Amino acid sequence: MKKLELWQSIINEWKSSGQTKQEFLKRKNINQSTFYYWIKKTSTKDADDKKGIDSFIAIPRSKPLNKLNTGEAEISLGRAKIKMSVSDTASLLISLHQAGVLHDQA
Incomplete structure (x- = not known):
């Protein structure tokens, strides 16, 4: 699994967990800066992927x-x-x- 896919999976897990970011990061022992970096990176990719669809x-x-x-x-x-x-x-x-x-x- 590529890093981008791994982090997208982790972010999706957080979104569906119902926990705050801080609770999720503490439970998973994930560095906050790293988590925010990947949130930004994956949301930029999502926006790029959707451009063609949203602009039709x-x-x-x-x-x-x-x-x-x-x-x-x-x-x-x-x-x-x-x-x-x-x-x-x-x-x-x-x-x-x-x-x-x-x-x-x-």
Whole structure:
């Protein structure tokens, strides 16, 4: 078992124990500084793992109003580029605005 997995297991044990950190550390004879280091290290890893999940924005696909309107729009957000039909652009922009992604650069 890797250190990260071991400490994640210890932290999970503490969380489910119902004990305060001090009680748990004393019972397990764990150094407080070491414990806090691993809490921070594992929570950073959890946050990194969840970024993709938490930042997903569902975008409803609209039905084209006019079949002749087959133009494309390209939208750049940082390094990401999105190419889509013009009829879907309004839905995309509304969804991004509601998610708080679009903002005034001023």
